Amino acid sequence: MPLISGYRDIMKSFKLLKTLIPILLVVLLILPGIQYTAQNEFKRLKVVVISVDAVRFDHITQLAVEGQLPNIAKLMSSGIYAEMVVVFPTATAVSHAAISTGAPPGVNGIVGNSIHLPNTSVTSTTSGFSGFNLLSEPIWMTADRHGLKSIVVSFPQSTPRAWNVSRSILFNFYDASAAFTASTLYTTNRIIGGATYIDFTNATEWINVEKVFGSVVRALESSIKIGDTTWYLYLADLNGDDFYDKLAIAPEKDLLKAYAILSEGEWSNPINTTIVYANKVYTISPLFKAIKLNPVSDFRLYRGLTRPFEATWYNNADVAWSVWNNVFTKTGTFTDGDYVGLTRGWFNEETYIETVNYTNRLFAEWTVFMIKNYEWDLILTYTPVIDNVYHQFLGLVDPSMPYYDSEKAKYYWDLIVRTYKIVDEFVGAVLESVPPDTVVILLSDHGQVPIKKIVYINGILCNRGYVAVDAVFRVNVTGTLAYAPWHVHIFVNLAGRESGGIVPPANYSLLVDELVRVLWEYRDPETGERVFDLVLPREKAEFLGLTGERIGDVIFALKPGYTSSTALVRDPETGKAVEIAPVIPLLTSTGDHGPHLPHYKELRAVLIASGPGISGGYLGTISSLQVAATIASLLGISPPRDSKLAPIFISREALPIVFTYTSTITTTITSTTTTTLRERVTTTATTTLISPVSTTVTETIVDYTLVRIVGLIALIVGIVVGYVLRRK
Numbered sequence: 001m002p003l004i005s006g007y008r009d010i011m012k013s014f015k016l017l018k019t020l021i022p023i024l025l026v027v028l029l030i031l032p033g034i035q036y037t038a039q040n041e042f043k044r045l046k047v048v049v050i051s052v053d054a055v056r057f058d059h060i061t062q063l064a065v066e067g068q069l070p071n072i073a074k075l076m077s078s079g080i081y082a083e084m085v086v087v088f089p090t091a092t093a094v095s096h097a098a099i100s101t102g103a104p105p106g107v108n109g110i111v112g113n114s115i116h117l118p119n120t121s122v123t124s125t126t127s128g129f130s131g132f133n134l135l136s137e138p139i140w141m142t143a144d145r146h147g148l149k150s151i152v153v154s155f156p157q158s159t160p161r162a163w164n165v166s167r168s169i170l171f172n173f174y175d176a177s178a179a180f181t182a183s184t185l186y187t188t189n190r191i192i193g194g195a196t197y198i199d200f201t202n203a204t205e206w207i208n209v210e211k212v213f214g215s216v217v218r219a220l221e222s223s224i225k226i227g228d229t230t231w232y233l234y235l236a237d238l239n240g241d242d243f244y245d246k247l248a249i250a251p252e253k254d255l256l257k258a259y260a261i262l263s264e265g266e267w268s269n270p271i272n273t274t275i276v277y278a279n280k281v282y283t284i285s286p287l288f289k290a291i292k293l294n295p296v297s298d299f300r301l302y303r304g305l306t307r308p309f310e311a312t313w314y315n316n317a318d319v320a321w322s323v324w325n326n327v328f329t330k331t332g333t334f335t336d337g338d339y340v341g342l343t344r345g346w347f348n349e350e351t352y353i354e355t356v357n358y359t360n361r362l363f364a365e366w367t368v369f370m371i372k373n374y375e376w377d378l379i380l381t382y383t384p385v386i387d388n389v390y391h392q393f394l395g396l397v398d399p400s401m402p403y404y405d406s407e408k409a410k411y412y413w414d415l416i417v418r419t420y421k422i423v424d425e426f427v428g429a430v431l432e433s434v435p436p437d438t439v440v441i442l443l444s445d446h447g448q449v450p451i452k453k454i455v456y457i458n459g460i461l462c463n464r465g466y467v468a469v470d471a472v473f474r475v476n477v478t479g480t481l482a483y484a485p486w487h488v489h490i491f492v493n494l495a496g497r498e499s500g501g502i503v504p505p506a507n508y509s510l511l512v513d514e515l516v517r518v519l520w521e522y523r524d525p526e527t528g529e530r531v532f533d534l535v536l537p538r539e540k541a542e543f544l545g546l547t548g549e550r551i552g553d554v555i556f557a558l559k560p561g562y563t564s565s566t567a568l569v570r571d572p573e574t575g576k577a578v579e580i581a582p583v584i585p586l587l588t589s590t591g592d593h594g595p596h597l598p599h600y601k602e603l604r605a606v607l608i609a610s611g612p613g614i615s616g617g618y619l620g621t622i623s624s625l626q627v628a629a630t631i632a633s634l635l636g637i638s639p640p641r642d643s644k645l646a647p648i649f650i651s652r653e654a655l656p657i658v659f660t661y662t663s664t665i666t667t668t669i670t671s672t673t674t675t676t677l678r679e680r681v682t683t684t685a686t687t688t689l690i691s692p693v694s695t696t697v698t699e700t701i702v703d704y705t706l707v708r709i710v711g712l713i714a715l716i717v718g719i720v721v722g723y724v725l726r727r728k
């Protein structure tokens with residue numbers, strides 16, 4: 001019995017197995033199908049990058065924690081945030097180039113806000129903000145190459161003419177300038193510096209006075225010029241109390257045609273009109289402020305930065321015209337807080353902050369307009385306002401600065417906080433307008449350090465005989481051995497390399513050693529403190545990412561608290577060049593960045609990101625060289641060609657991509673010079689410059705159509721096999 005019963009049990013189990021196996025097989029085989037079908041969840045995300053110039057990690061996180069920046073706090077709590085170490089020099093053009101390309105300055109070619117090129121005079125430079133000087137591929141080109149649409153609202157090196165994009169929209173409104181662009185103050189007060197001086201006389205021949213003002217007891221008139229076009233000013237005392245109540249700005253002496261009628265302290269709306277300059281018509285949208293109407297001897301009418309439409313700042317005229325009519329005609333054309341007006345005493349801090357607000361409004365409204373009205377996969381946008389206010393006020397809030405005043409510090413810190421709050425509003429407007437599959441990244445390009453003294457680098461070189469000057473302290477290139485055309489880089493005026501170079505290659509190393517020693521030994525005469533943080537010959541600067549022929553023969557960094565100037569200023573007392581001078585708050589910058597090493601806490605930038613599949617909170621310290629790869633991974637494309645580091649984070653929902661690199665590094669000896677010395681001994685000096693790195697990227701884009709077909713076949717095979725086994 002037990003035996004038979006055992007046999008029956010086995011038979012029963014076998015029958016059960018016969019039923020179970022096909023089910024098991026079906027499940028096993030359809031699993032990959034289900035898994036691959038789930039890949040359908042992966043999507044190509046959209047990315048918006050807001051670069052907020054000079055945001056400090058410590059300040060933004062502090063203000064977010066205090067609840068002062070609700071939108072930024074929301075980004076941080078829902079996504080990730082990190083402390084970002086940027087490249088050296090910590091300058092805007094340099095840092096943005098590293099962010100957009102993923103390549104260090106020596107590779108991408110942007111080694112300064114101004115760049116000195118070989119075969120030019122040792123004093124000459126070209127702009128580091130120009131896209132023509134960027135040697136590596138920026139992320140907007142990578143995206144365009146992959147068939148995606150980028151919109152660059154404004155980013156250093158986004159020079160529209162420099163990039164051959166097929167579907168992307170590039171702007172750089174900073175390129176829109178003409179002879180009349182600079183802001184000015186129209187004033188009767190000749191004591192005020194750098195202004196446009198005007199005079200008032202009794203108003204005559206004005207029409208429609210009564211229609212506009214009712215009665216006017218007394219009126220004065222004057223005129224101003226924008227380009228070659230004259231506008232008229234009508235200053236009215238309405239009730240005869242010797243106080244001028246209203247100012248009209250009009251294209252002719254007809255008050256019904258007035259562009260603006262302002263009371264003292266009032267801003268105009270943007271004046272949307274055209275003017276003529278050198279026989280060419282320009283469309284403009286300037287803002288005016290009637291800073292002071294009384295007394296007439298101190299009349300002050302301010303005209304803000306006036307950028308024209310007719311300039312090369314876009315690659316699509318229709319889109320640009322739409323931006324002009326929908327955005328700039330409402331915001332005006334400020335692209336920076338007007339420090340010129342503040343430092344020249346045209347107006348006070350409050351008016352300065354108003355120019356900062358107008359600037360942020362332009363970039364915020366422009367960005368939202370592009371988000372809402374055009375197709376895009378990637379938007380790169382920018383606002384300079386934190387950088388603007390730090391340059392003016394950062395030192396004034398720092399107790400370690402010699403000019404610190406605790407009462408004033410509260411006021412200036414409040415101005416900085418107010419500016420962070422308008423940036424937060426910018427972020428809020430972007431968050432409200434982006435579609436749900438968008439990753440929003442807020443980042444900065446560097447921080448700023450408070451400064452107490454300015455180091456005149458060429459002044460130090462001049463007083464020691466390396467820079468030659470004429471009677472009015474202009475550089476005499478033919479007698480100059482070495483010169484710093486931009487902060488951080490000192491070039492030897494090398495024969496055969498610099499145009500008009502005088503230093504024989506045989507003397508090169510000796511001169512470099514000498515320059516390094518002179519600077520390293522230089523001390524603040526007042527405190528005895530060393531002012532240089534680092535002084536290196538170029539071949540030792542590779543660890544800073546500085547390689548190639550665009551970097552100085554000597555590289556230097558300054559200690560926090562000091563900043564550099566390349567200007568040559570004669571000290572009237574000694575007749576020598578000024579080497580070091582104190583900062584004068586509100587006249588010179590009290591905050592700065594550039595010649596400072598990026599690891600200091602004040603220089604640390606920020607990266608905050610939020611969007612589908614992104615979480616993790618605080619990520620610690622990251623490198624700005626990882627940003628380009630991060631954006632690429634979110635877009636599901638390979639990183640820019642010279643980007644070498646891994647992404648900072650990935651989205652669980654981003655389209656995956658497989659790619660491989662093959663890199664070729666080519667080294668070339670670029671110049672060999674033969675020099676004959678007096679002893680008739682012939683020596684050969686060879687200068688080896690570090691070559692550009694060329695990289696080829698091969699990539700395989702995973703085709704999910706194929707993956708899904710494989711999944712489907714697996715599913716069908718599973719069902720068929722199951723059915724066949726079941727029948728047996």
Ligand SMILES: [Zn+2]
Binds near residue numbers: 053091092387445
């Ligand atoms: Zn910057």
